[in-house]
Amino acid sequence: MSGTENRRLPAIASIRGVAVLFAALGVQQANAGLFDDEEARRQVSELTVKLNERLDTAARGQMELASQIQALRDETARLRGQVETLTYELDSVKKRQQDFYVDLDGRLRKIEAPAPTSVDAKTTDDGKPASEPPRKVASDPAAEAREYEAALNLFRANKLKEAAAAFEAFARAHPDSTLAPNAYYWLGNAHYALRDCRKTIEAQRVVVSKWPTHAKASDALLNVATCQQELGDSKSARATLEALLAKYPDTPAATAAKQRLKK
Missing domain, CATH: 1.20.5 (Single alpha-helices involved in coiled-coils or other helix-helix interfaces)
Structure with missing residues (x-):
């Protein structure tokens, strides 16, 4: 290699x-x-x-x-x-309640209607008419009843503002009418349905103060207590219920007042 x-x-x-x-x-x-x-x-x-x-x-x-x-x-x-x-159902109950109170109102008015009285002209010893103090202009009960019924029909139809105005106008126009306490009572109910408790109390207190023996006075006082409670014034509401029991002990309103005072 x-x-x-x-x-x-x-x-x-x-x-x-x-x-x-x-x-x-x-x-x-x-x-x-x-x-x-x-x-x-x-x-x-x-x-x-x-x-x-x-x-x-x-x-x-x-x-x-x-x-x-x-x-x-x-x-x-x-x-x-x-x-x-x-x-x-609630609306139906309210409607039935309104109809009931309206019917009751009509029945009470028939009972409360004053009987017509005849007035004889007074004369003096010499045959001349005796002088009398001036009288108020005589009211027309039939016209008053029609006016009142018109307001009540508005309430029945749930036309609450119109009904309140009508009842208030009636109460002012006819303060001495036998229907005046009813008008104030329904005026208060109309205001309550409109959720105005202060005006409700004002109207219902007129019924209690001016016509304390009226059939609606106890219910008016109960309505006052209801509004006071809704306004948050429990103390005043209780006082009103106690006054109701004292003034109107044998009324349906007093029975309701007792139940409320137990709560």
Whole structure:
């Protein structure tokens, strides 16, 4: 073997060693790349599973929420129906109560109507008419009754503002009429229906102060106590109820006053 060939052998061995090294490195990189792909797939798979679980949970939550919303809608519809029914029944009760009091008012007016009396002209001893003090212009009971009935019909028709104005006009025009206490009483009721308790108290107190023996005086006093209570004046309301029991012990209003005082 020549010297030249002897020098080539170590070089060839070195080249082979480098080739083997590169081959080994290539295998490691391939394995590393393969490992990275498998890990990525595993992580993607795990994320997919978790995402699906969350989507399922969200879907179930939405279904439950939709079910609850529908249940609330059904309950709201049911309650609305009950409210409408109760409102109708309350309106019916109020209407029957108004009709009852109006009918009672008519019956009382028939009882309270004064009997007509004949007035004989007085004369002196010499046959001449005796002088008399000037009299007030005679009222027309029939006209008063028509005017009063017109106001009462407005109240019956639930035209409360018009009824209040009509009763007030009647009371001012006919202060000495036998229907005046009734007019003030219904004036107070009209104001109460209009949720004006202060005017209600004013009207009902006129009945109690000017006509204390009238059939409606006890009810008027009970109405005063009701408004005082609604205005937050419990002390005055209690005092009024106690006064009602003392003045009108044998009336239906007194029975109601006793029940209220027990509460």
